Amino acid sequence: MSKKPIITVKNLVKKYDNFTAVDQISFEVFEGEIFGLLGPNGAGKTTTLEILETLRNKTSGEVFVDGFSVDKDSGSIKKRIGVQLQAAGYYPNLNLTELIELFSGLYGIAVDPIEMLSKVALTDKAKARYKELSGGQKQRFSIATTLINNPRIVFLDEPTTGLDPQARRNLWDLIRSIRDTGTTVVITTHYMDEAEVLCDRVAFVDTGKIIGINSPDHFIDELVASGFEREKQVKSANLEDVFIQLTGKDWREV
């Protein structure tokens, strides 16, 4: 994999009054990778993400996204990124085709709504409203809206929270396929199994600081080498494997 940075963050600080949400963070995201921001709630993951997405002003530091500064060129950045927000809704009373048309107008790019929906396997829901979709379908639709402008980078904020194991695996496949077309993916998640199988590299964020950044394998190997052992000996399968074995890999749509 090439190691060309597409996002560069230097000494990023975000303060709310007396509270420092992001404290001197520096990291790079490489072109074409799936980069995970991991950490407990309130660690500053979403704030960091929203600063990269030009949705929030920073207090200090430097941020470059695909070569553009978030201070000077947020307009150019917006045209090059796709953003999926945690818990965002969509314009009321419109069906999926119409929502894609709306976003296509907002991005100023002509797209075929059906083609966009086919990328996330939602063509049969083209006339459905967003609120009528299942959790997994909602997330897939959200991802479709991030792909309209053929972005260089997509940001996904907890895309798999609340999904069943099948829908989660289905979304992983979708995210990998986005990465495989050359798009860089920045993702936040609370699920470490997900980060382990999905992310090329992860950064651990806690209390506004980055406390480690490397590939999942590297972190695991490092921990094992330090003499760490799980209290309970791990079996070669877990309950989720049982769930998938019993209920099948195909995702369910109600």
Place this chain on the structure above:
Amino acid sequence: MNQPLPYSNFKATLAMAKASFRSILRSPSSVVFTLAFPLIFILVFGFIGGGGITVDVGVAKDNNQQNPIYQALTKIKAIHLVETETAAEMRSELEKGRLDGIIDIHTNPGKLPAYVVDVEYTKASLEKGNILKSLLNNVFYQINLHAPGSPPPVAELKEVTVEGREYKTIDFILPGQLGFSLLSSGVFGTAFVFLSLRLTLVIKRFFATPVQRYSIVLGEALARITFALIGALIIILIGHFAFGFTLIHGFTTVINMLVMAAIGVIVFMGFGFIISGVAKNESSVPPIANIVTLPQFLLSGTFFSISAFPSWLQPISKALPLTYLNDAMRKIAFEGAGLTDVGHQLLILAIWGIIVYAIAVKTFKWE
């Protein structure tokens, strides 16, 4: 990367407007507020008609108020004497049917009859003219009966009927309902849409696209105005063809009314922007919105002419923007006024617009 064309704010605004318009059409509450309510009220009030009848009669300022005929007329409750207008004003009011008649009481010095009363009726208000006629005949009969030396009558009635247009209940009710429809659509619609777009993070998601803020507001406004104008047109056309609503200059009048409607809804949307910023959640919108709409519903001449209100209430009525929209609509539709003729009403609406949007800019929240 395929971005051959430069980004167009205009196209983004139109995309916004199209989406918003589709959404409004599918929202039951906006259709009910804009069309169903006004039409129901028009139906109900159109068929019920007015309650107690008062006949407005103009009296020349220089008439001697001591003469027995004048004295007798003041004692009749159904007659409301208007004494403050010049002859030319009274004539114009009579033609519009705002006065139901004009009387001029002359003395006839040294001769009989001692008094001659000239009465002018109007075709604009034939029904009330007939009531006036019978009231006057009754007065004269009483006076002549009590006068000594009959048969020469003390008073003589000389009657003329002027040409005028009939002012129907619908001519009063429809502009009021139209005004109220614009008010509720502007205030409730705008407040709900922007609050829910903010709370559900739809606007935040929009901000992650290259769209400009003004495109979002402008697109929403365009959709709301278009919808309000279509609603206004339907109300006017149903009023005209089904209930005989008067459109003096036909098509031109309709266009003038629609321009007025657009101005009205723009001012009222300002209230909606303020409410969307002030309200914490969707359930706090209706109470705040009702504070804006209800007083205007009751006091702006929507159902009753504000001249029927007690004098202490009239200054309040005359401060409300809907009063001026209703007034201008009635002048345009029934009197054939052009937009320049309702300059005063436009000025007051413009002042309201400036105040409301100045507050809206302060209170509006994007996230």
